[in-house]
Amino acid sequence: MTAAPSRREEILTVAAALFARQGIANTTVRDIGEEAGILSGSLYHHFTSKEEMVEEIIRAALDPDIELDMALAQQDVDPVQAVRELIERALRFSDAHPDVAAIIADGRRELWTTERFAFLRSRFGTIKTVWTSVLERGVSQGVFRADLDPDLVYKAAMGAISATPNWYRPHGPQPIEAVIEQFNALVLGGILR
Amino acid sequence: MTAAPSRREEILTVAAALFARQGIANTTVRDIGEEAGILSGSLYHHFTSKEEMVEEIIRAALDPDIELDMALAQQDVDPVQAVRELIERALRFSDAHPDVAAIIADGRRELWTTERFAFLRSRFGTIKTVWTSVLERGVSQGVFRADLDPDLVYKAAMGAISATPNWYRPHGPQPIEAVIEQFNALVLGGILR
DNA sequence: GTCTATATCCCGATAGAC
DNA sequence: GTCTATCGGGATATAGAC
Structure with missing residues (x-):
């Protein structure tokens, strides 16, 4: 309909x-x-x-789930489960909006320095805050490694996720769930104590 | 001199x-x-x-260590140590040639589709082969997780490494050794059995 | 080896007819 | 709402004087 x-x-x-x-x-x-x-x-x-x-094009894809972004941050959610959800949400975006994901990743420099797209910077700033606060909580709860650098972990994870439009194809041979599974194992294995 | x-x-x-x-x-x-x-x-x-x-510009930075690329592949080197070296080599390139690392990462689509830069595709094809063969050897030796997808692990790791020019600054507050240390812990933790 | 001057092309955007 | 026609500008690259 x-x-x-x-x-x-x-x-x-x-x-x-x-x-x-x-x-x-x-x-x-x-x-x-x-x-x-x-x-x-x-x-x-x-x-x-x-x-x-x-x-x-970008706003149409981004706007729908703005309000979900902050949900995982300050809460008393299990940090492990929160990381899982952050990874899943990011990868499902690449699956649902592959063109927009590619445009944002590829046009990064151009978009980031254009006044018109300042909303993108603030949007990703929020996402980064959520990630790092979840990671910090996990460290202070002793569930993530103590020597872990939350800022760097975010940058590494987001770097890997941002590159997915280069190789992942929706409706291709590899279901998004399999990619999510591998990313979860990879990232969680890398940060768990 | x-x-x-x-x-x-x-x-x-x-x-x-x-x-x-x-x-x-x-x-x-x-x-x-x-x-x-x-x-x-x-x-x-x-x-x-x-x-x-x-x-x-690109050739000047890439050419010097062509011959080192294959060294870690077919050998009987410890897979764990081989992964460490692959990570260190890639990150030290970003440290030694930050401009070229940024140019390659940012110009990816443009360069990859230009006949003149076909040498880049073949170069990175070689690097990918080395990574995946090391990862496969680690799996078959039982030192890496059995359910690990070498292809995806390479893409994720390389995605994270390729993004470093976006935030890492040589001679900045964070020494490259610290970044290498964190990446090693992250990746190895993510793939070890 | 650098400058003056410009050819040539392609881009985003506009004006007005239909 | 689309077409015809074109403006104005900025890009790479060239030709020839100095």
């Missing part, structure tokens, strides 16, 4: 695929027009700029 | 810094000229194209 996609949404879908495959800067508005069956000039009836398309 | 750098080398040094900071596509030959104290047109007396600069 999904409503028929508006022309605007159709265009964003093909644009997202192009941005993910070729990178934002290497995708021209003429590319997008060609793929969408429209002339590049006509795109500007729907959008005011290419940047606006990028922003809308 | 290092020889005085040639003009060519001077230019490549500032170009590498710009490519690492701004990305290859976002760095213009005018940027490079300005930073090197030369006009953009004059750069073409030294180089035939911007691509040539990129290639020479």
